[in-house]
Amino acid sequence: MIKSIIRTLAFTSNWTARVVREPSTVIWMIGGPFVVLFLFGVGSIMATPPPKTIVVTQGQQEQTSFQISPQELSGYLDVTEVTDDLSRAMAQLQARRVSLVLILPDRPLETVQNGQRSIIKVFVNEINPVRLAFIRIDITAQITRVNNAAQRSAIDLGKENLRRAEEQLSQVERILEIAGISPQDITSALDIIRTVERIPTDVLVAPFEADTENITSQEPTVVNYFTPAAIALVIQHLAVTLAALSMVRARLLGTFHLWQTTPVRLGEIVAGHYFSYGVLAIAVSAILISALTWALGVVVLGSIPFFWISVLLLVLASLGIGFVISLLATNEQTAAQMAMIILLASIFLGGLVVPLEQITFPVLAVSYLLPATYGIEILHSVMNRGEPGNVVLYIALGLIALVGLIMTVRLFQRQLRPT
Numbered sequence: 001m002i003k004s005i006i007r008t009l010a011f012t013s014n015w016t017a018r019v020v021r022e023p024s025t026v027i028w029m030i031g032g033p034f035v036v037l038f039l040f041g042v043g044s045i046m047a048t049p050p051p052k053t054i055v056v057t058q059g060q061q062e063q064t065s066f067q068i069s070p071q072e073l074s075g076y077l078d079v080t081e082v083t084d085d086l087s088r089a090m091a092q093l094q095a096r097r098v099s100l101v102l103i104l105p106d107r108p109l110e111t112v113q114n115g116q117r118s119i120i121k122v123f124v125n126e127i128n129p130v131r132l133a134f135i136r137i138d139i140t141a142q143i144t145r146v147n148n149a150a151q152r153s154a155i156d157l158g159k160e161n162l163r164r165a166e167e168q169l170s171q172v173e174r175i176l177e178i179a180g181i182s183p184q185d186i187t188s189a190l191d192i193i194r195t196v197e198r199i200p201t202d203v204l205v206a207p208f209e210a211d212t213e214n215i216t217s218q219e220p221t222v223v224n225y226f227t228p229a230a231i232a233l234v235i236q237h238l239a240v241t242l243a244a245l246s247m248v249r250a251r252l253l254g255t256f257h258l259w260q261t262t263p264v265r266l267g268e269i270v271a272g273h274y275f276s277y278g279v280l281a282i283a284v285s286a287i288l289i290s291a292l293t294w295a296l297g298v299v300v301l302g303s304i305p306f307f308w309i310s311v312l313l314l315v316l317a318s319l320g321i322g323f324v325i326s327l328l329a330t331n332e333q334t335a336a337q338m339a340m341i342i343l344l345a346s347i348f349l350g351g352l353v354v355p356l357e358q359i360t361f362p363v364l365a366v367s368y369l370l371p372a373t374y375g376i377e378i379l380h381s382v383m384n385r386g387e388p389g390n391v392v393l394y395i396a397l398g399l400i401a402l403v404g405l406i407m408t409v410r411l412f413q414r415q416l417r418p419t
Helices: 002-021 024-043 086-094 108-113 129-170 172-178 183-198 201-205 222-252 255-261 266-296 304-328 332-349 363-367 371-385 391-416
Strands: 052-056 078-083 100-103 118-124 208-214
Touching (some): 052 086, 078 086, 086 100, 086 118, 129 208, 129 222, 222 266, 222 304, 222 332, 222 371, 266 304, 304 371, 332 363, 332 371, 371 391
Parallel strands (some): 052 078, 052 100, 118 208
Antiparallel strands (some): 100 118
């Protein structure tokens, strides 16, 4: 029994000695996730900011109690511009420089007097179903606030008109006595009363109503929206992990010494590793995307060539990071832990948990060092919007891949140099 316990504890002592000799494993295991979560905590704004809005006035001329001023829309919306140029405002929305275009009704009082609610037309350009839900909540809250302001104005005006009617009608007795009745005053008071009676109560309570329209080609479901992000994260993690473990294993097996003694060139070694792991990552990606298309009905609205170009660039950029990790790590545990930290950083800082607009600088700089950040944005554009995406994102992925290749070559040169 005692010997069995001693033999069992021998494994623990062996592991403890290994940790003491190579403390980097524990450091990466504890420090890496802590740093990622710390950056996420200090650099993320969890409160959803008010949507940026352009207000289109349509050349309103009347000034009544039901007239909406742009200042009244600043409670739940971030009004960045007030204009009467609808086409320019829609172009800004299409370019996603703003979140909303809100068109004020031209003659709301006439609509309300006819017994109908005055429609405030709202256009939105959003594929994120979660953010779209928050935007609709903001619009509803803002319309409620506008209705409350209109109610206060209408009540104040009604009190004033009723006071005037009371004064006019109180003079009837005196007017009759002197036979100087003023039909105009009495008619005016009766018109006010009849107008109020003609308007339905629900229209008086809420004279304005928002009609929201999403101008995206197809409003995605929650599954369709998060699928591109999941694809980008899986591709990046697969490529980083494969590359991160490759060189560590080669050193353990003595392959580095074999490369030093054979006539194989450095460029051939690097190209061979990039090609082999790249083909594997792309093949797995193709199988994954095919499975998602078949099982979940996920579709690619945009260009298929642009889709695969973005996947290829994402794989190359991720392989570069993985090879750098592999050439710097001292053991497989450290390499695997560093690859996992890259995945955690991509999940929390890559635009999946919170949009990039809600991540502050300098933490945002870390986000733009991750290939998945660009992959998620590009795949959202191609798959959900049917657009090729911003060319800057493709260039950024290419630059990350190029920097990773250069660093891989440099590290290979240093480690293959004869001792």
